[in-house]
Amino acid sequence: MLGIKLIAVFLVSASIGILYRIPRSLLVYASLVGVVAWLIMYYTMLASGTVVLADFLASIAVGIMAECLSRVLKTPATIFIIPGFIPLVPGGDAYITMLHMVKGQYASGAAMGMQTLLTGGAIAFGIFVSSTVFRLAINNKMERSCQYVDKS
Amino acid sequence: MSILLEKIVALSGLAGEIMLKNGAETYRVEETMDHMAKACGALKVESFVIPTGVFLTVAEPNGRSLTVMRRVRDRTINLDRIAKVNEVSRGLVDGRIDYQDANARLHHISQERTGFSLLPSMLASGAVGGGTAILQNGLFFEIAAAFVAAMLVRYIAHIVSRMNGLPFVFEFLGGMVASFCGSVLHLIWPHLGSDAVIIGGIMPLVPGVAITNAIRDVIAGDLLSGLSRGLEAVLTSVAVTMGVVIILSLNVW
Numbered sequence: 001m002l003g004i005k006l007i008a009v010f011l012v013s014a015s016i017g018i019l020y021r022i023p024r025s026l027l028v029y030a031s032l033v034g035v036v037a038w039l040i041m042y043y044t045m046l047a048s049g050t051v052v053l054a055d056f057l058a059s060i061a062v063g064i065m066a067e068c069l070s071r072v073l074k075t076p077a078t079i080f081i082i083p084g085f086i087p088l089v090p091g092g093d094a095y096i097t098m099l100h101m102v103k104g105q106y107a108s109g110a111a112m113g114m115q116t117l118l119t120g121g122a123i124a125f126g127i128f129v130s131s132t133v134f135r136l137a138i139n140n141k142m143e144r145s146c147q148y149v150d151k152s
Numbered sequence: 153m154s155i156l157l158e159k160i161v162a163l164s165g166l167a168g169e170i171m172l173k174n175g176a177e178t179y180r181v182e183e184t185m186d187h188m189a190k191a192c193g194a195l196k197v198e199s200f201v202i203p204t205g206v207f208l209t210v211a212e213p214n215g216r217s218l219t220v221m222r223r224v225r226d227r228t229i230n231l232d233r234i235a236k237v238n239e240v241s242r243g244l245v246d247g248r249i250d251y252q253d254a255n256a257r258l259h260h261i262s263q264e265r266t267g268f269s270l271l272p273s274m275l276a277s278g279a280v281g282g283g284t285a286i287l288q289n290g291l292f293f294e295i296a297a298a299f300v301a302a303m304l305v306r307y308i309a310h311i312v313s314r315m316n317g318l319p320f321v322f323e324f325l326g327g328m329v330a331s332f333c334g335s336v337l338h339l340i341w342p343h344l345g346s347d348a349v350i351i352g353g354i355m356p357l358v359p360g361v362a363i364t365n366a367i368r369d370v371i372a373g374d375l376l377s378g379l380s381r382g383l384e385a386v387l388t389s390v391a392v393t394m395g396v397v398i399i400l401s402l403n404v405w
Contacts, residue, residue: 005287012283012355018276019306019356022231074242075235076180078368082231082360086280089358091351092288098393099347102400128367135371 002042009038013083022079029069033084037062041088051115055088056122062088063130081127090119155192155251161210161218163255164189168199168206169222170262171237174230175361179372181206184241191244192251203227203380229361236261270310277306281352290348293341298352301333305356319384320391326357327395335403350396359388 013034017027037058044054066080093116100109164185171181182199189197189210196211204224211217240257243249249257281302285295305326312322330353334346362385369378 008283008286011279012287015276015279015283016356016360019273019280020229020231020361021233023235026235074238076176076231076238078177078361078364079231079235081364085364086355086358086360087284087287089355091284091355091358092347094393095347095351095354095396098397098400102397124363124367127364128371131368132371 005042006035006039009035009087012087016086017079017083020082022083023075026073026075026079029073030080030083033062033065033069033080034087036065037084038087051090051093052118052122055090055119056126058088059085059123059126060130063127063134067131067134077131085123085127088123090116093119157194157210157212157216157218159251159255160189160192160194161208161220163192163251163258164197164210165206165208165220165222166258166262167237167241168201168208169224170258171234172201172203172206172224173227174233175227175365176234177365177368177372178202178374178377179369180234180238184237187245188241188254191247201374201377203377203384233261270307274303274306274310277356278303280356281305283352284355285348285352288348288351290352291344293344294337294348295352297333297337297344297349301330301349301353302356304329304333305353320387323357323388323391324395327354327392328399329395330354330357331396331399335399354392354396357388357392359385362388 010031013031014027016034017030022030040061041054041058044057045051048054062081062084066077066084069075069080070077093112097109097113097116100106100112167188168181168185171184176184178201181201185199185206185208186197189208193212194210195213196217198209200207206222206224207219208221209217209219237258240249240254240261244251244254278299279302282295282299285298290298308325308329309322312325330350333353334349337344337349338346362381366378366381366385369375369381
């Protein structure tokens with residue numbers, strides 16, 4: 001069952017890549033980012049049982065992998081981030097929220113909606129954290145080289 | 153080697169316009185224009201980019217300066233073009249290609265038709281829907297229905313963009329179609345659930361580029377662009393949700 005799901009995640013990431021027209025030669029890398037991120041989410045889910053933590057760790061991994069790949073392959077990091085985080089999006093939770101709201105079960109709907117929002121926030125913040133760390137590291141390096149150029 | 157100021161401005165302005173039109177982050181557009189103009193011999197470059205326009209001022213060593221503004225109306229998503237413009241800019245800075253070559257390549261990039269025609273992108277959209285249905289533990293027929301629903305969503309995107317649709321119309325209609333497919337399937341075969349179908353159908357509508365660019369713009373300090381892209385992502389999600397909810401409430405009633 002896990003094997004089928006991994007193939008499904010690969011398919012989803014690759015298809016998102018095709019829809020957003022990322023360069024064909026990079027499709028495999030982008031899809032693998034998605035698969036690795038989903039695996040991290042899956043195993044964190046099994047170990048801890050909290051969706052928010054699982055999605056946060058997985059999206060940090062997406063950010064790190066995307067920034068590394070973009071340095072190595074000299075392409076924008078966005079190309080790897082988007083197919084990477086789409087399989088993590090809490091579509092099921094969002095749908096259950098809508099279902100509860102439509103049926104008038106506002107208490108359970110609000111609880112589920114809060115969980116959806118927190119999960120979405122965790123994904124966004126995971127990418128935020130990893131990209132910020134990378135940017136800090138790069139800026140630090142650039143500042144040093146700039147000072148060196150100024151003095152010479 | 154000296155290139156006319158007008159030509160430098162036109163070249164960097166074109167590069168910025170292509171990148172912004174195809175969904176690049178704000179800081180990437182600004183840095184690309186900066187690097188390209190400086191590689192052509194400009195002394196000072198100032199640029200200001202918002203999601204709907206590009207402003208660029210280039211100053212020459214002899215004191216002359218020129219400002220252009222490019223308004224960007226119809227924005228699409230084509231990350232392939234961004235990668236290509238990025239490649240041209242890197243080549244120009246490294247000295248691997250010269251001005252004429254870069255200009256020709258940029259014009260080629262802005263005019264070529266990249267990507268796929270309707271049927272392959274419909275299949276890709278269907279694969280997103282079907283794959284998501286598998287992840288939601290859907291049964292075989294639910295997965296097939298999710299595939300069809302996501303394909304229909306893509307077809308609607310095609311029709312709406314042909315009719316010069318307003319923003320968020322397509323997401324709203326897409327949500328309605330996905331929800332409709334799921335509800336009809338549940339009506340015909342009551343033992344099949346509509347959950348996996350609807351979740352799969354709305355998955356291609358997730359505003360991935362808007363979310364990513366909003367985060368990256370805020371990190372880079374472009375708060376104006378970050379806010380407007382974040383708002384775009386929120387409004388898109390609300391449009392999809394309303395589409396689904398309206399059909400679902402018909403169903404419940």
